[in-house]
Amino acid sequence: MLPDRFDDDKPHEECGVFGVWNVPDAAALTALGLHALQHRGQEATGIVSFDGQKFHQHRGLGLVADTFGDARVISSLQGPTAVGHNRYATTGETILRNVQPLYADFEFGGLAVSHNGNLTNAMALKRALVRRGCLFQSTTDSEVFVHLIAISLYSTVVDRLIDALKQVVGAYSLVCLSNDALMGVRDPHGVRPLILGRIGGNERNNGGWVLASETCALDIVGAEFVRDVEPGEIVIINDKGVHSIKPFSPASDRFCVFEYIYFARPDSVVEGMPVYEARKRIGEALARESAVPADVVVPVPDSGVPSAMGYAEASGLPFELGIIRNHYVGRTFIEPTDQIRNLGVKLKHSANRAVLKGKRVILVDDSIVRGTTSRKIVEMVRQAGAAEVHMRISSPPTTHSCFYGIDTPERGKLLAARHDVAEMAKLIGADTLAFISIDGLYEALGKAGGRGAQPAYCDACFTGDYPISLSDMTNEAERQLSLLPGQ
Known part of the structure; x- marks a missing residue:
């Protein structure tokens, strides 16, 4: 890829x-x-x-x-x-x-x-x-x-x-x-x-x-x-x-919590914990926190699959592959003009209409950054005949940029930094939207350290609590804050 x-x-x-x-x-x-x-x-x-x-x-x-x-x-x-x-x-x-x-x-x-x-x-x-x-x-x-x-x-x-x-x-x-x-x-x-x-x-x-x-x-x-x-x-x-x-x-140990959510391969064992197991447990916690009446749980492949499995098990709903990923995209053979860019998600994903038509669908993904792909995925699922689309995210809202080696957009371009959850749901076209809480994430990983406690991980992208000095980034961080509404 x-x-x-x-x-x-x-x-x-x-x-x-x-x-x-x-x-x-x-x-x-x-x-x-x-x-x-x-x-x-x-x-x-x-x-x-x-x-x-x-x-x-x-x-x-x-x-x-x-x-x-x-x-x-x-x-x-x-x-x-x-x-x-x-x-x-x-x-x-x-x-x-x-x-x-x-x-x-x-x-x-x-x-x-x-x-x-x-x-x-x-x-x-x-x-x-x-x-x-x-x-x-x-x-x-x-x-x-x-x-x-x-x-x-x-x-x-x-x-x-x-x-x-x-x-x-x-x-x-x-x-x-x-x-x-x-x-x-x-x-x-x-x-x-x-x-x-x-x-x-x-x-x-x-x-x-x-x-x-x-x-x-x-x-x-x-x-x-x-x-x-x-x-x-x-x-x-x-x-x-x-x-x-x-x-x-x-x-203090501050291992990157996003390794469990997205970065590490599911078959890896990270800091003593199997990544696949961690993602399923995060999905289970997400289901307990944000249950909604539905007919089927559908992952956004591939990174959303283990969490969707955990969500389905905890909620008692069937797990189905309602979105099929094309693994043979390879080198893009079309220059991404604005018109073609809007169709780009279909190069990677296609809707499984037989699973989605007439169903109340819970879509499970690992994160929302800008929101552009989530909007296209929700639209694709609706076009396939879904009666309702409920988006569930196996990480807390990404509200801050990472300065520790992960490529994230500047803060002013992060959807969760500019909108609350209800506004985000409307922007991506979902009937409802919910993220796992920071406390729920820590609980799923078997750690203390949610709000009000000393973090066991680096979770700065969710909390803004940067454990390592940002000496080079001070001016840039201040500039990013100035881009946000109300700053």
Whole structure:
């Protein structure tokens, strides 16, 4: 699936990172891991490998299969260790020089860096680095890591990395490859995910190691899940094994709650909780909070499916595939003019009239951002003969932009930031509209931390409670507030 030029009504995925140490065909395994993480970024992808003497690298715009489907490309990426990256741009343009992993030669050797997340003080750091004479080759915030490591006065790569990390502010998971180690890092709040896995091994061989954004990437390469990398932890993998250091001051855990709602693949296990199970439980809680007389529960595929199943079970209503998704859209072959853009939703979804006609339908989706797609979906269901259309959303209203590595519109373009629920229902054409409450969401995930309590997750897109300083974004946040009615 490529970035959808017809539909900007979803928060777009962040990035996916993957790395392997001490395995045959490291680049091929990395390409497989990136394929499993394709949902996290579809704009560009890259791999850097190391054969013990030399680093090899290849990057491309588009999907993993487009870039690494040629066996000659994979065979050129030699060595038993490699790192990879899937990109969805949250900062910087979609051009080849922004594609990760970023690579540079240092005094201590080579270093490749894959970054998932967003730095909230990158602009200030970049200005300071440029004044010192650093020459930036990309427009992505991730390059700040490279320059901070380059100017560090420490001798070892690990100490230089720590020095750099103590200067940045934001949300990040990193996978880095040097001449003698594979390293994984999570920011002190643990906003972005990162897991450790083990692959192969026997009595004579300890086997290899894997770092990845999600457990689904372990499954595809035959690796065993070991544990989550902890918030504020640096995992160092080398020929002596796996080592852990925690150089940061303790901070509250604020893992991104949207991983459970939308971003993570349903077959992944995130922070100890199966995503599929979490989404079903969210749907059950949504049904308890917002029941309405109806005949059938219909998911908006694909991300709305597990929550719709939970809603149907809790409400005692039948679950039906009233909307069919076309999985073969591929590259858009028509330029999206305004007229064609209005028809774009039909490239991805079509109504199953036999299920919908004459029925009171509950449509379950994961989120409403701008509201454009929801309006088209509701209209399509009505045109198929539905008697009533009730929209139910398995997340609270998205009222604030994300500055931690998820591509969301500026706040003035978020439907829930400008309208109450009744107004939103009217705008999208639904008979009724309801969102799960923040308390209901936390309860479904088995956590305390709804309104009035210390949040267990980063839920800033719903509450405006940003756990990490937005030093670069202060002026932008103030500007976005000025765009809202009544400000």
